[in-house]
Amino acid sequence: MHDNPSPGERCCERKQGGAGRGTLVEPAALAALLASAKHGYDLRRAITQITDGQIEADAGGLYRVLRRMEEDGFVTSSWAEGDSGPQRREYELTAEGLDLAADWIVHLRQRQHVAGMLADTIEASLTGDASSTTKP
């Protein structure tokens, strides 16, 4: 069993660190669930759609993330009944999951900002910008 992380920093502060910081599929899955996607395969399509085709989530990874999120109490799942075709597992956000999504907003904005800063810095150096260090 996992001890749930301290509130306010549920995302990216998981367990004892890890690659959680760099991940995209967890927030993408949350966004897709909020956009009323139900099961994994559908989430995958929703993620592609939401991100303008820029993220094509790996199916295996997505299912693993979903199960981890369920272990952590952010989603619940149940087998869909009375359905033709292969069985599908329907996911639902919990209250914890909603909080997690809110936390992700802050974190994603931060990531957005950092990525921009790094891109700016590299670009400025490559284009031979001297305005940040010297004033002519």
Next chain:
Amino acid sequence: MHDNPSPGERCCERKQGGAGRGTLVEPAALAALLASAKHGYDLRRAITQITDGQIEADAGGLYRVLRRMEEDGFVTSSWAEGDSGPQRREYELTAEGLDLAADWIVHLRQRQHVAGMLADTIEASLTGDASSTTKP
């Protein structure tokens, strides 16, 4: 020995995939090197400075990344001579490294965009926005 990745997508398409997409310390290290930082310990401070204190690169990870980058031919290193204090390894960008930095600009802008899109999507759902699905 590594086969160097196909040009034009040197970053985030490394080897056979991996967490390269989510990484921050490689572009941060490139930015720091471009900003005239020399050795690892200094790179670390430069990264913190460049990112407004938002990234405090792990020392161990940073050195490992630097050595991987050297293996891949993006930087070269040599022990600084005639120096008091502990030995330090000075890093220098190669032409390949410059190309890598240029690739990272594109990729970071993309990441910036995706992070923004996800944040917007989540935020819109959480605040009960219906403008994307319905028009009143």
Next chain:
DNA sequence: GTTTCTATATGTCAGCGACAACTATATGTG
């Protein structure tokens, strides 16, 4: 009957990010 689509799942692998611990050199403080 074989292919294709849907849907879930497992295995492997390199790598990242966070933690800790270790070796040294130099400097400052008691």
Next chain:
DNA sequence: CACATATAGTTGTCGCTGACATATAGAAAC
């Protein structure tokens, strides 16, 4: 002197990601 601290580099472990493959099964299409 001993000791702590700052600098500088290095190794180890751990959980997890992202990308690859592959396996499974039901249903529809050919």
